[in-house]
Amino acid sequence: MINAGELNHRIDIQSVTDTPDEQGANVQTWATVKTRWAKVEPLSGRELYNAQQVKSDVTHKICIRYYEGLTANMRFKWGDRIFNISSLINPDSQRVEHECLCREDI
Numbered sequence: 001m002i003n004a005g006e007l008n009h010r011i012d013i014q015s016v017t018d019t020p021d022e023q024g025a026n027v028q029t030w031a032t033v034k035t036r037w038a039k040v041e042p043l044s045g046r047e048l049y050n051a052q053q054v055k056s057d058v059t060h061k062i063c064i065r066y067y068e069g070l071t072a073n074m075r076f077k078w079g080d081r082i083f084n085i086s087s088l089i090n091p092d093s094q095r096v097e098h099e100c101l102c103r104e105d106i
Contacts, residue, residue: 007037
């Protein structure tokens, strides 16, 4: 369980949406669906090694309170930084929190 004090970063949860351009063709853009408090931490040492056994490009772990509908097809935006979700974990299947292994777009 995450302590409230650890959720000290405001992030946007974004999903891909189709938006018409000037010619009427659909263009995929990212839109914010929810803003949440999160714990954002870079992975290092053993955590990074273990995470990269599952996904080779994981750089951060982002923890948030459980959000119904969150999928690995979404991403997080934190200021100007973008984090694509590589793996989504619901510890103990309790619907209390999500631990997300993410890759930062640089």
